[in-house]
Amino acid sequence: MKIIFQNNVPEFSLPLPIWSSIHLADAIGRDGEEFSVFVGLEKKYVEQLKQLSLDESDVDLQKYTGDKERFGLGSFEDWYRKNRTPFALFHKQSDALAALVWFGPSPLFSDENYWQTAAWRSYRPFRGKGIMRNFTQFAMEIYRSKFPDAKFWIALKRGNKGSAQLAADLDFEVLEEASDDFKVVMVR
Ligand SMILES: CC(C)(COP(=O)(O)OP(=O)(O)OC[C@H]1O[C@@H](n2cnc3c(N)ncnc32)[C@H](O)[C@@H]1OP(=O)(O)O)[C@@H](O)C(=O)NCCC(=O)NCCS
Numbered sequence: 001m002k003i004i005f006q007n008n009v010p011e012f013s014l015p016l017p018i019w020s021s022i023h024l025a026d027a028i029g030r031d032g033e034e035f036s037v038f039v040g041l042e043k044k045y046v047e048q049l050k051q052l053s054l055d056e057s058d059v060d061l062q063k064y065t066g067d068k069e070r071f072g073l074g075s076f077e078d079w080y081r082k083n084r085t086p087f088a089l090f091h092k093q094s095d096a097l098a099a100l101v102w103f104g105p106s107p108l109f110s111d112e113n114y115w116q117t118a119a120w121r122s123y124r125p126f127r128g129k130g131i132m133r134n135f136t137q138f139a140m141e142i143y144r145s146k147f148p149d150a151k152f153w154i155a156l157k158r159g160n161k162g163s164a165q166l167a168a169d170l171d172f173e174v175l176e177e178a179s180d181d182f183k184v185v186m187v188r
Helices: 043-054 059-066 067-073 076-080 131-148 163-170
Strands: 002-007 020-029 034-039 084-090 098-103 114-121 151-157 183-187
Touching: 002 131, 020 084, 020 131, 043 067, 043 098, 043 114, 067 076, 076 084, 084 131, 098 131, 131 151, 131 163, 151 163, 163 183
Parallel strands: 114 151
Antiparallel strands: 002 020, 020 034, 034 084, 084 098, 098 114, 151 183
16 A cells, blocks of 8 residues: 655644544555545544444454454543554545554553554455555554654464564564463564
8 A cells, every 4th residue: 555645744742632633644555445544533433433343243353352342332532541542544435444553652561661552453344455564654653753762562362363464564573471372462
C-alpha cells in the first residue's frame, strides 16, 4: 500500500484530546482502493469499532485479541485514559474502519518508561490485502517523531501467524525471556 502524506498537517502532540482526530495521509491499496489515515478516533468511529469488536463471526479477532472486552463491552473513555494513541485507516468509499493500530505506555517493563505497547488489527473485508505493513510502519514513525525514545513491544498469542509475520516484516524481534508457552513477546 502506498502512503501519501497530507500537506499542511497542523502541529500536534500526543495523545490527542479524546474524540479528536487529524488527517495525516491518504493511501492506495494494491487493488487501487483508496484509504485515509488519521491519528485519533472520532466518536462515530468508536461505535463502529465497538460493533467490529463484538462480531463473533470474526473468529481471528475473537481468538487473538481481547477487543470484545476492551471495546465491545468496555468503555473507550477508560481505555483512552491510559494514554493510548490510536491510528486509524478508513476505506474512503464506504467510510469503514479498515484497520487500527495503537501505542501507549506499557504496564510491562514499568521501570523503563520508554517501553510502549503496540497493537494492530485489520478488519474484514480488508484483512489479508497487504494494507498493514506500510500503515503500521507509518504509524510507528509518526509516534516516534513525538516520542523519540519509544521502544515498541507486542505480545502475540502463539499460533497467530498473521500477526507474527507482520511483526517480523516490521523488524520486531522475539524476546525469549518475556515469552512463554502461550504468548510470544516481540520488540523493536
Ligand atoms: C494480524 C493482522 C493485523 C494482520 O493483518 P493483515 O491484514 O493480514 O496484514 P497484511 O495483509 O498486510 O499481511 C501482513 C503479512 O502477514 C502475512 N499473513 C497475513 N495473514 C497470515 C496468515 N494467516 N498466515 C500467515 N501469514 C499471514 C501476509 O502474507 C503478509 O506477509 P508478507 O508481507 O510477507 O506477504 C490481521 O490478521 C488481524 O487483524 N488479525 C486479527 C486480530 C489480531 O490477531 N491482531 C493482532 C493481535 S497480536
